[in-house]
Amino acid sequence: MLGFGSKPIGLGRLLGHHYICLLCGHSLDAQVSHALHKNTIRESRIYNVIQEWIIPCNIQATSHICHKCWMAANRASVQMTSGPSTSLGQDNPQIVESH
Numbered sequence: 001m002l003g004f005g006s007k008p009i010g011l012g013r014l015l016g017h018h019y020i021c022l023l024c025g026h027s028l029d030a031q032v033s034h035a036l037h038k039n040t041i042r043e044s045r046i047y048n049v050i051q052e053w054i055i056p057c058n059i060q061a062t063s064h065i066c067h068k069c070w071m072a073a074n075r076a077s078v079q080m081t082s083g084p085s086t087s088l089g090q091d092n093p094q095i096v097e098s099h
């Protein structure tokens with residue numbers, strides 16, 4: 001009589017949480033995904049790398065990336081923080097020590 005006949009009771013599943021990789025756009029439903037935080041130094045570095053990669057977009061609180069992209073970002077963050085000396089030497093070509 002009241003028109004509530006087809007109310008979907010019991011649909012407790014959280015629909016609408018289909019994460020896709022922020023970088024490559026692949027669905028993260030069936031694979032390892034990584035949320036982006038800045039809880040640790042390492043996470044902050046990765047976060048910064050990804051932020052640079054997606055400029056002018058911004059990382060959202062709900063943003064996730066797939067493991068492959070996370071690995072790439074992790075590698076890039078390590079290179080970014082550990083290898084600043086390689087490009088500095090090019091301004092000094094006369095470092096030729098002859099003994």
Ligand SMILES: [Zn+2]
Nearest residue numbers: 021024066069
């Ligand atoms: Zn990805």
